[in-house]
Each structure stands twice: as structure tokens, then as C-alpha cells.
Amino acid sequence: METTGAMAETPLLDIENLRVTFRTSHGTVEAVRGIGFTLGRERLGIVGESGSGKSQTGRAILGLTAGNGEIRADRLRFHGQDLMGFGQREWRAIRGKRISMVMQDPIYSLNPVMTVGRQIVEAYTTHHRVSPREAKEKTLEMLAAVKIRDPESVFGRYPHEVSGGMGQRIMIAMMLIPDPDLIIADEPTSALDVTVQLQVLAILDDLVRERGMGLIFISHDLSLVSSFCDRILVMYKGRIMEELKASELHRAKHPYTRGLLDCLPSLDGPKAPLRVLRRDPAWEIG
Amino acid sequence: MPMLEIEYLNVRFSDTPVLKDVGLAVPRNASFGLVGESGSGKSTVLRTVCGLVDDWDGTISVADRKLGAKRDLAFYRTTQMVFQDPYGSLHPRHTIHRILSEPVKVHRLGDTEARVAAALAQVGLDATFRFRYPHQLSGGQRQRVAIARALILEPQLVLLDEPTSALDVSIQAEILNLLQDLQQRLGLTYVVVSHDLAIVAHMCETVAIMNRGRVVETVATGALGDTASLSPYSRQLLVASKGYDRAAVDRFVDFE
Numbered sequence: 429m430e431t432t433g434a435m436a437e438t439p440l441l442d443i444e445n446l447r448v449t450f451r452t453s454h455g456t457v458e459a460v461r462g463i464g465f466t467l468g469r470e471r472l473g474i475v476g477e478s479g480s481g482k483s484q485t486g487r488a489i490l491g492l493t494a495g496n497g498e499i500r501a502d503r504l505r506f507h508g509q510d511l512m513g514f515g516q517r518e519w520r521a522i523r524g525k526r527i528s529m530v531m532q533d534p535i536y537s538l539n540p541v542m543t544v545g546r547q548i549v550e551a552y553t554t555h556h557r558v559s560p561r562e563a564k565e566k567t568l569e570m571l572a573a574v575k576i577r578d579p580e581s582v583f584g585r586y587p588h589e590v591s592g593g594m595g596q597r598i599m600i601a602m603m604l605i606p607d608p609d610l611i612i613a614d615e616p617t618s619a620l621d622v623t624v625q626l627q628v629l630a631i632l633d634d635l636v637r638e639r640g641m642g643l644i645f646i647s648h649d650l651s652l653v654s655s656f657c658d659r660i661l662v663m664y665k666g667r668i669m670e671e672l673k674a675s676e677l678h679r680a681k682h683p684y685t686r687g688l689l690d691c692l693p694s695l696d697g698p699k700a701p702l703r704v705l706r707r708d709p710a711w712e713i714g
Numbered sequence: 715m716p717m718l719e720i721e722y723l724n725v726r727f728s729d730t731p732v733l734k735d736v737g738l739a740v741p742r743n744a745s746f747g748l749v750g751e752s753g754s755g756k757s758t759v760l761r762t763v764c765g766l767v768d769d770w771d772g773t774i775s776v777a778d779r780k781l782g783a784k785r786d787l788a789f790y791r792t793t794q795m796v797f798q799d800p801y802g803s804l805h806p807r808h809t810i811h812r813i814l815s816e817p818v819k820v821h822r823l824g825d826t827e828a829r830v831a832a833a834l835a836q837v838g839l840d841a842t843f844r845f846r847y848p849h850q851l852s853g854g855q856r857q858r859v860a861i862a863r864a865l866i867l868e869p870q871l872v873l874l875d876e877p878t879s880a881l882d883v884s885i886q887a888e889i890l891n892l893l894q895d896l897q898q899r900l901g902l903t904y905v906v907v908s909h910d911l912a913i914v915a916h917m918c919e920t921v922a923i924m925n926r927g928r929v930v931e932t933v934a935t936g937a938l939g940d941t942a943s944l945s946p947y948s949r950q951l952l953v954a955s956k957g958y959d960r961a962a963v964d965r966f967v968d969f970e
Contacts, residue, residue, distance in 0.1 A: 477882040477883070477884060478853075478882055592752075621751035621752055621909065622751070622909070622951065622954040622955055623751065623950060623951070623954045623966055624751075625954075626954050626958055626959075626962075626963050626966070627963055627966060629958055629963075630958075630960055630963040630964075633958075633960060648882065648883070650883075651957050652957055652958060654957070655957035655958040655959065656957075656958040687884065688883060688884065691883055691884050691886070691887035692883055692887075692912065693887075693890065693910075693912045693913050693915070693916030693917075694912055694915070694916070695911060695912050695915045695938055695939070695952070695955065695956075696915070696938070696939050701891045701894065701895075702887040702890055702891055702916070703887065704884070704887050704888055704891065705884035705887070
């Protein structure tokens with residue numbers, strides 16, 4: 429119901445025929461091949477195996493495609509604004525402030541030689557003109573919002589002094605502090621243990637709901653995405669195979685989605701051999 | 715007699731205890747799962763059995779032989795390990811042929827050509843793979859090579875440390891099927907370490923659930939459905955394995 433309400437207003441994102449192509453020494457590689465979707469203030473999951481183009485889709489929305497890559501699209505709009513003609517300056521006004529991204533591994537994506545607190549303060553003061561004291565207060569509030577018990581002590585720590593789960597909560601705090609409209613989370617919890625993973629997702633879930641943000645959740649984990657998101661796009665080799673309501677994943681029709689579901693081992697499943705995915709070359713052709 | 719029996723195993727990394735009184739028994743031709751979160755010590759159990767950890771006490775017996783401080787060559791003919799990351803466990807500048815023939819040379823088994831060809835066929839790779847390098851292979855093919863390298867010595871006990879966690883689910887299914895098929899054909903005994911309860915439930919008859927260096931409980935995987943009979947730790951792990959449930963997260967507790 430929320431989804432239809434959100435779709436009525438201008439969508440946060442409106443994408444039509446997005447293509448991402450890379451020039452390599454072996455010729456051109458098309459990572460994303462003509463996909464389109466719209467996003468409201470909802471949680472959209474993009475699921476696929478490695479090479480499906482799910483991460484490149486997320487990066488293209490933020491203008492983070494690598495230098496040898498080229499983005500083309502009939503439409504790539506954020507809040508009705510055309511992102512296609514953006515230069516570096518215009519991107520900087522959007523990145524972090526309006527759209528931000530939570531990456532997979534906090535150990536690699538946090539700055540190792542800067543305290544956690546300074547990094548979050550920097551994320552905030554880049555987009556808001558406030559006094560240092562105010563920035564620190566806001567940062568401590570944000571650390572508390574991601575359920576860090578002792579924000580003062582964590583503020584002064586370096587990334588290597590925190591656990592993986594706490595590192596990812598710090599990342600979320602840093603990405604949410606400028607109060608963006610859209611969060612792109614690329615495998616945000618894949619490096620974490622299951623219980624910690626769900627705890628981190630609950631924090632993200634609560635904050636995204638409270639602040640009415642849109643969320644794109646990119647993951648290889650079909651069952652996790654279906655339990656977390658409102659809607660799912662299933663990608664394969666750069667194309668969208670199927671779009672589904674998350675609650676109706678079990679009614680998926682596309683043979684690729686069905687194949688992915690069937691090859692998962694189950695907790696109470698038979699010990700018989702798992703079904704193996706048969707890839708149909710027709711899936712790759714538009 | 716069990717294929718692998720561990721009693722009161724204690725391991726310390728400098729002053730930090732990593733394993734505390736771990737005990738388990740794996741019957742011949744069985745699959746035994748070790749499940750737990752990171753830091754629970756599950757991989758350390760495997761590493762200790764195969765001689766990669768020096769400072770341990772307790773008793774470990776493999777095929778009715780008690781292990782001492784050093785492992786001899788004969789031990790490695792009975793016990794082999796497959797590591798988690800097929801991107802890191804194969805030498806990047808050795809061909810597949812060299813990777814597979816090295817254990818044959820170390821153990822002076824002779825007949826290298828035939829053994830390498832047979833090992834490749836066993837894991838479903840054709841002979842042309844011999845002259846390739848690891849970077850020319852997909853993740854699934856690399857893990858097949860890692861399995862072939864373990865099996866080329868015709869071991870009885872195979873230790874599998876997260877054998878599919880670096881692979882896509884469709885490739886994971888192929889590797890799990892291959893492992894089950896090999897076990898039946900060759901009469902192997904498996905110890906499977908995984909953070910994924912579903913994989914262990916699928917592969918193994920019995921699972922030991924570990925937390926902070928201890929075995930919390932050992933249960934038949936068929937009994938995992940009956941959550942009421944499980945310890946609180948295992949129950950929470952099981953709930954978490956079933957996907958995101960906002961209300962369930964609030965009931966999570968930290969276990970010491």
C-alpha cells in the first residue's frame with residue numbers, strides 16, 4: 429500500500445534504458461544492458477549473482493562508474509533532475525547529501541588513519557555549515573541512533589579498533605548524517621555474522637522508515653532481500669529478468685529466479701542432490 | 715572406532731584461549747558439521763587437526779592413531795583439507811598440472827600423469843585444464859581444482875573449511891552435489907565448517923554448534939526443526955538463518 433502511495437508523487441528515481449559499458453583490452457564489456465525502473469520512498473532489492481550488473485547499476489546512479497566506463501540512458505532522473513549531463517561539481521552537490529552509499533566492507537571503506545568521529549564530522553560539515561561543537565554533538569547523536577552504546581568512546585577510536593558489526597553501523601551513521609533522500613546499500617552486511625547482520629539491518633530499516641528515505645538494497649542473497657525489501661528486481665548478465673513484490677517471491681515465474689530459489693540448500697530439506705541452475709542463452713537477449 | 719575423535723582440545727593463541735574443552739566424534743563415512751559465528755573457533759578445530767596450530771593440548775585421533783606434536787607424511791595421506799577461498803589457496807603462477815602433481819611428488823606416488831588426469835576427471839574437469847593457470851578459471855572451477863588436489867592422495871578424512879562461501883549460489887549447488895557424490899563413491903568422511911546452517915543441514919547427519927571456543931551442543935541435523943529442544947544459542951542462530959524479521963531482532967541476546 430505504501431508503495432502505491434509513493435509512486436503517485438514524482439518518483440525519487442526514474443531510470444529508462446540504462447546501459448553501462450566498459451572499454452577493456454579484450455574489447456567492450458556491457459555490464460548493464462538496458463534496464464529501467466522507478467523508485468519511490470520504498471525499499472527496493474536488486475538481486476543477482478556476480479556479474480549480473482547489480483553493483484554497476486548502483487554505482488551508475490551515483491556517478492561512480494570507473495573511468496573506462498560509459499553510461500548511457502534514455503532517462504536517468506533523480507527528483508525530476510536529469511543526472512546524465514552532470515559534471516563533477518554537480519555530482520558533489522548530490523553525492524552524500526541527497527544520495528549516499530553504504531559499501532560492503534567497513535574495514536576497506538573507512539579511512540584507517542582518521543578517527544571514526546572525525547570521519548563522521550567531516551561527512552556532516554561537508555554539507556552543513558555548523559560550528560565544530562554542533563557537528564560533534566550531531567555526530568554523537570547519530571552514533572547513538574545506530575545503537576552504539578558508548579558514543580563518546582567510539583568517537584575517538586580508529587576503524588581497526590572496532591568490530592565488523594560496529595564498523596558497519598559507523599558507516600551507516602556516516603552515510604545518514606547528511607540526511608539524504610536515497611540510500612544505496614551494496615551488500616551492506618555480507619561480511620557480517622547472521623545475527624549481527626540482522627541487527628545492522630534492523631537499524632538501517634528503522635532509520636530509513638523514520639526519515640522516509642528511499643533504499644536500494646543490492647545483494648546476492650535472495651531470501652534475505654525478500655524478507656527485508658518491499659520490491660525486488662532480479663538481474664542476470666546486465667538485464668532485469670523479473671520484478672516482484674518481495675512478499676510474492678515464492679510465486680516467481682521467471683525460470684532464472686526459480687532456478688536460484690531451487691538451488692539453495694534448505695534447513696529441513698532432503699539430502700538429495702540440489703537442483704542445478706540451467707542457464708538459458710535466451711535470457712541474455714533482449 | 716570413529717574416523718576422527720577429539721577430546722578436551724584446548725588451544726591458546728598467546729594468552730587468549732581459542733578452544734575450550736572441545737570434544738567431538740565423527741564416524742567413518744559420515745559428514746559432521748561445525749557451525750558458529752566468526753571467532754567461535756570452528757576453523758581452528760580443523761586447522762589444529764591438520765597440523766596448522768602448534769600450541770594445543772588434549773587428544774586427537776584420526777583413523778585410530780593418536781596425533782602427536784608433529785604430523786608425518788602418512789597422516790597427510792589419510793587427512794586432507796580444502797580451504798575456503800579458491801582465489802587464495804591456489805598458487806597463481808603454477809599451472810593446474812603443477813598444483814595437482816606436487817602432492818604426488820611429495821608422497822612419491824609415481825604415475826603423476828595418470829593421477830592428475832584421474833583427479834581432474836573425478837571433479838568434472840576435462841584434461842585440457844591441466845595447462846591453465848588459476849586466473850583462467852572461474853571460482854567454481856578453482857574450487858574443483860582445490861578438491862582434486864585434496865583427493866589426489868586418496869585420503870579418508872577430508873576437512874572442508876567453508877568450501878562454498880566464496881561462490882555464487884548456483885555454483886555452490888554444483889560443488890555441494892559434487893562433494894556428496896564423491897563421498898558416496900569414495901567412502902570419504904567429511905568435517906564441514908560453515909557459518910551457514912542450511913549448508914550443514916543439507917550435507918551432514920550431525921552438527922556441533924560452537925560459540926566462543928566451546929561446543930554449545932551437538933545435535934542430529936534432522937532435529938533442527940524441533941527448535942524447542944535446542945539450547946537458546948542454537949535457537950537464536952536458527953531464527954537468524956531464516957531471514958530478516960524485525961520483531962525477532964529485538965529478542966536477540968548476547969551469549970557469553
